[in-house]
Amino acid sequence: MPHSAAAQTTDNPTSLCQTAASQDWFEDDWACEVKGDGLAIAAPSQTAILADTLDDSVEQFESFFGPTTTKVAVVGASPLPPEGKQLLEEAGYVVLPWISKAARQRLVRASVERQVMEQTAALPEAQRQALLERALSQLEQGEADDNQAPSPTELGSLAHEAGHLLLKAMIDGAKTLPTGQIRYGSSAPDWLDELAAVLNENAELTSSRYDSARERLAEGKSPLSYTLEEFLTMEHPSLKAAELVRARQGGGGNVAIALSGDEAKRFLEQSGGDPVQFYVQARLFADFMLDATGNQQVFREITQAYSSDGDLADWLEENHAAYGLPSDTDALAVRLDEWVAARLKQDL
Incomplete structure (x- = not known):
């Protein structure tokens, strides 16, 4: 459609x-609903709660992170034309795909079918079909309804993904990465990109992050899987594996896929780290900094430092006295460990 026609719909x-x-591309059984800065195109029974979730996000x-002019839309199509x-x-709007429980079941089924067919290529067709039927029988029983209400975990995950896109829009705008450069989200360091996402999560997911930290503590492990230096400089654990999957799927855009069985196992092996623990550390570091500084928008300041070719160390050197923080990241790591230990002790 002409640009002018689209522009007329903006307000x-x-x-x-x-x-x-x-x-x-708009399916006959879809509805469209707008709530504030959130828009949802999905099953009629889901659009209101999805649009509300995005507006809240x-x-x-x-x-x-401060004011943004960006809005978020979710569409029940992957990929969106x-x-x-x-x-x-x-x-x-920035756009996310919405995958209902029923759609996920279909994606997982397709993943299982693909794996069985690949692994049994040398067998007679009747034997292959018998093995496929057996594999499919192990999947979740019962067909989910596309109109089923999203769970709190699903809504928290949607807000998480919105956080990634909102930070990217704030930092990068319409900029594209140089040829050959790959990023997990925005041009910000991966820890900051993930922190923006976990700060956008709902109480359900936030509680699960702390549950994971407490589980590690109960196992005699540090709740923080990485040193602060590692955390501030590392790539997202899923970056390389996600790129391999994306390349196999043809690349480009926000495309939703589901992995199961051996595919899921290979994905985690190729990740080189547990992405869940990266999320946990992002949440703990976020809450530590918010508590230590008493500034709800401290990460707006830190984001601005990175946008000016600085980093957290530069921000600390300039602002540590105002917030009563150490002047370097090594000392900050000690404070972080102490805060995490005290915070988790409160839950015992």
Whole structure:
């Protein structure tokens, strides 16, 4: 559609939904709903809660990182056709795919079918089909309904992904990475990118992060899987594995896939680390800094330091006295360990 037509819908949510509904990619059983800065195109029974979640996620992001003009849309299609993505982006939205429980079941089924067919290629067809039937019988029983209400964990995950996109829009805008350069999210360091996402999570996911930390503590392990120096300089543990999967799927855009069995095991092996522990450490470090500084928008300041070609060490050197923090990251790591130990002790 012409740019001018899309632009006319920017301040008219009803018009934007009407335009979207007239597109060939818009499924007959979808609905479109806008709530503040959130838009959802999905099953009619889900659009209100999805749009509300995204509107809340923008507000939550702003509470930590400052004002943004970016809005977030979620669409029940993966991948979204270019014309659909263009329509929403020209109206000021970044776009996420929405995968319902029923859609995930279909993706997992496809993953299992692909693996069985690959692993039994040399066998007679009847034997292959028998093995496939046996493998599929092990999957979750019962068909999920596309209209089933999203769980709190699903909604928290949606807000998490919105956090990634909002930080990327704030830092990078429409910039594209140089050829050959690969990033997990924005051009910010991966720890800051992930921190923006976990700060956007709901109480359900936040509680699960602390549960994971307490489990490690009960096992006699440090709740922090990485030293602070490692955490501040490392790539996201899933980056390399995600790129391999993306390349196999043809690359490009936000494409939702599901991995199971051997594929999921290979993904974790190729990651070179447990992404869950990266999320846990991002949450603990975020809460430590918020508590230590008493500044809800301390990460807005730190993000600005990185945008000015600085880093956390530079920010600390300049601001440590104002916040009563150590002047270097080595001493900050000691304070972090002490804070985490005290925080988790409160839960015992």
